[in-house]
Amino acid sequence: MSQSAQYAGDPNCRAAVATEATGSSTGRGRRSAMIVVRGCGNHGSEIMETVAFISTENGDDLILSFAVVVPADPGGIESLTLLRTPKYEHLLEDWERGVSVSFERSVEDDEEMLEELRLDRKSAVVRLTTSLRTYELDLRKVDEKEVTAMRKVLGQMNYDRRIRLVGV
Known part of the structure; x- marks a missing residue:
């Protein structure tokens, strides 16, 4: 699952956030996230x-x-x-x-x-x-x-x- 979101209040920055569910020994699923920052000004x-x-x-x-x-x-x-x-x-x-x-x-x-x-x-x-x-x-x-x-x-x-x- 992937989505786009504004990053840190900066209108010039966009972040793609990918989340995936992972299992645990208790049977409950947890979500983890990796953030990839794209297109932040000149940096x-x-x-x-x-x-x-x-x-x-x-x-x-x-x-x-x-x-x-x-x-x-x-x-x-x-x-x-x-x-x-x-x-x-x-x-x-x-x-x-x-x-x-x-x-x-x-x-x-x-x-x-x-x-x-x-x-x-x-x-x-x-x-x-x-x-x-x-x-x-x-x-x-x-x-x-x-x-x-x-x-x-x-x-x-x-x-x-x-x-x-x-x-x-």
Whole structure:
């Protein structure tokens, strides 16, 4: 079963939601959903990515790394990493400052910078909007302590309010 719905209140975004019923040992059926975001402005289309765990560092470099499950290999992971180095940022031009984003799956030469991060705690979804694309991350498998550490590092990364943080 598939249907189209408006995504996150954005009239330019459409999402196809596919649901399937699954059985359980109690005989009750449960519904699961996979959301595929299509056509969101200039930021490209992405699939909801499952995150296995989150790691953070807050030394000279502020690092937030999402261990994204490889769709073709559920045992494999690829890192989606947010990086900011406030200690040396004053040496950069203004347009070079901010949180850079890299994903092992992407092999582009263009610098990808974080513009906005939305955390929906109720559905455990993070939406990252960068200068090149949008990432949808499913955090349901992530420990709450890791989410708390993520929120702390995001606050440190945004010391100059260069990125929009929503729900953090």
